[in-house]
Amino acid sequence: MQDEALNNAAGCLYVVATPIGNLDDITARALRVLAEVQLIAAEDTRHSSRLLQHFSISTPLVACHDHNERAQSSSLLQRIEQGANVALISDAGTPLISDPGYHLVAQAHAAGIKVVPVPGVSAAITALSAAGLPCDRFAFEGFLPAKEGARQKYLQRLTQESRTMIFYEAPHRVLGSVRAMAEVFGGERQAVLARELTKTFETIKRASLADLAQWIGADTNQQRGECVLLVKGVDTKAATDEISVDTQSILKLLCNELPLKKAAAMTAQITGVRKNLLYQWGLDNLASS
Structure with missing residues (x-):
């Protein structure tokens, strides 16, 4: 079934999810939209060009990232108002989820431009589905502060959070973050490290925070790649x-x-x-x- 907006005279903004690792996870609709829009706004054009080349898509790319998004948005919205359809993608997963795109989407709504989601993979939901932690209610916390003191204070505010908490973390900080979580939440709290999801070295390790910290510290391979940390909420x-x-x-x-x-x-x-x-x-x- 064709997207009605692609056939309309007025342009619109598509928010398109792309694979987080395994390219087979892209949807047929995402491929069609990326091939048929007039322009793709990408977080990193060099990274996304490899994805497009893999699927033989020749749509032009323009950079839209944290450092230029505010300036780039007006140009993109002007193109859409003139009738062009534009797709927004991030390096991996669903745009805006700890990725650029918020300002572009917000300004599109403010300008009365139609915004169309093209759903697909999100690392947070992918990890939650396989974590074995309560998932009826959860809280996505994104990236923790990089500095130790700020990270500690942030975690302290979550000590009474009863929902499963989902964090993204850089590989070089994952061990420090798990150790901080063990100190703040208690070493016995159940947690999961989901690393390199859908990729060759995918790892999903469920353990107490204390055991998880020891396991990560003993194996430097677990401090590489894309990391999602999930922590069980407190039993109030x-x-x-x-x-x-x-x-x-x-x-x-x-x-x-x-x-x-x-x-x-x-x-x-x-x-x-x-x-x-x-x-x-x-x-x-x-x-x-």
Whole structure:
């Protein structure tokens, strides 16, 4: 079935998903759209030209990436308003998902231009489908901050997240991020490293954060390629049950003399309850008392 918009006089913007590794994952509709539009806006034209050459598609390419997207958008929208159909693609997967394209799509809507999604692969959903973690509700967090302090603070804000969390991570930072997650969420929390999805060396490893950090640290091959990290959310009922009335009393008494962070650390040593859980309980229950 042909896309109606391709046959209309008015142009439109297609947001086209491309493979994250295995080229066979591209859809027939994506191939047709990429072949029939007048222009393709690509994150990296050199990278995308190889994809187009593989499928014998000769549509012209123009660069649209993080550094030029705002400036490039006006030119692309002008082409569409003049009747051209334009496809937006990223280097791999679905555009805008931790990739460029937000400003172009937002401005297209503001200008009254029709935006048409052409769905396909997304690394986040691909990883979630094979992770074996709860997937009825999940939170996509994208890339963590690169600096250690900022990363730690970001993870601290997620200590009470009950949904499965999905992160993208650069290979040279994946070990540090898993270690930080083990420290903040607790080493026993279940997690998954999904690496090089759909490619030759695809790896999906499910383990506790502590074991996952040890496994990655022992094998430098696991610190290469495209990485998705998934972490099981906190069991809110179990977490609440874990802090007994006696434990709450100890924390309250220590908070009378110490800052909450130090009081939580000392209470953890006394009771064996996780420090981060105690700290969050204190924020939720003692801040206003």
